[in-house]
Amino acid sequence: MTTDAKILAALRANPDGVSGAQLAEQLAISRAAVWARIDDLRKVGYDIEAGPHFGYKLVASPDALHADDLLARLGKTKVVGRDIQVFEETTSTNDVVEKLARDGVKEGVVVFAESQTKGRGRLGRVWQSPTRKGLWFSVLLRPNLRPQETTQLTVISATAMRRAIKTVTGLSADIKWPNDLLIGGKKVVGILTEMSAEVDRVRYIIIGIGVDVNQGMAEFPEELRRLATSLKLETGEEVCRGELATEIMRELDRDYARICAGKFPEVADEWEAACITMGRNVTVHTGDRKFRGRAESLDDDGALLVRTEHGHLERIIGGDVTLEK
């Protein structure tokens, strides 16, 4: 952790205040250096009060994401969030992480952007990423998996996201196969999993996640208003993006550890319980095929098993699955 991250961590751990002397001792720097760092944090929007009785006290944090603050909030994880980068604007956070991956960076790095000029969704679609209204981020992982097992990562992304949203907002999201989170039938999270692989070996995986957090209805394009929502629209109040981001990384780290330990079936059970696709009649579009059937279950690799109208069991790993009314 950087010095700023350590100061923010200490301030958050001591909501009633912490003295400059204590901070200086903990961080092994001078009290003047503490003061200088605090002053810099104020300049980027942290409201830190100072007083003779309580020392320093964090009163309010800026809405902007701050890598040091995210590290401070997150604390120690196994893999996810070992390194955090925040960009004001990028083309797509997946692009940034791809570059890091190709440069040989270790797994676990998470890249956030306050806005994306070319946010991507599945199947080459555009993803809207308005400035500071949501969380737009990507995670680099290097799991020991084969290409056809990578649906496991889409599955854990959904379960981790769902628990994080529950913890921070109290909202229960539904999972729509393969990777959308819906609240009240409207999409609130999209996940795009990309990989670089040999035929039999994944080299790296990039999980790109978009969460609609604080948009008002007017901030969604007209054509999305019936289909999409934000956490703010659902709870009626602003959601702290830093807190949500931290909780997501923590839960994702936990589920990644579960699949690395061979416990994917356990995550899959949790996923199925939250999935509104199971047991429903669906229309499947995959490549140039289209057929109807009933979604029955998830297999060991995270593929959806659909019983067709003709009684065959089809294994679906992608494409569009539409729920019938």
Next chain:
Amino acid sequence: MTTDAKILAALRANPDGVSGAQLAEQLAISRAAVWARIDDLRKVGYDIEAGPHFGYKLVASPDALHADDLLARLGKTKVVGRDIQVFEETTSTNDVVEKLARDGVKEGVVVFAESQTKGRGRLGRVWQSPTRKGLWFSVLLRPNLRPQETTQLTVISATAMRRAIKTVTGLSADIKWPNDLLIGGKKVVGILTEMSAEVDRVRYIIIGIGVDVNQGMAEFPEELRRLATSLKLETGEEVCRGELATEIMRELDRDYARICAGKFPEVADEWEAACITMGRNVTVHTGDRKFRGRAESLDDDGALLVRTEHGHLERIIGGDVTLEK
């Protein structure tokens, strides 16, 4: 085709010579321009005679690969070789093609290097690529396949390579699953198939191929001499690399068209007939597992089906498969 490529194509089509006037008319340039191009081709090693009776005549080509010459030799193909680039030295031709792929270049481009400083084999292994002794090249493809179907491309690479070697040298190579070509039990071709993909959709595939063509025994590292061979060692004479490269692209184009037309089973039959792995007892190393069994057949996606000692049928898509004596 470039003007140089057109001139070389005309010279090859007319082994007894072609007049400057004819060339100028065919290419719609002046006779002086023809002369200037011929002069440039001589400078890069083409031995082109000129005489009042026969005009221009191609007497000998340099050993070096030349993009224009490869285009001229290849003529029209559907996809593979629509664009050809030759580098004197690269890290790895797969790296060059990956960059092209990310820049949105269309499928079919083939990149050759006269030497590679960081040639790669499967599973992160090093591939030796001595200058002008072999063919070290990569092909960009954008097939409409899912990640688990990409073994199809490894399969067509092997069948195409095998036919090209037969045509040019008369040698019959055996295929060892998944992607080695052997002559007399020694490896002569290695293929590395890499991809960029979403979970359910391939974005692009890079087939990297290394062919040991003109090495003498002394040019193989000591530890490879019992395991590897070159076409020159097997035929007893130098093989024209330009001719072989052209034939490989032609055959690869043909087999790629076959799988795009849904005829993978047809290629798979050809592959199985040439495969020395089928019907043999094998030891399989895949990830951290190791087991013995009998290789039975190839499935629809190009995976190897192995009957284990315990009677189970295992579907193998990667790892190492060693033939037992």
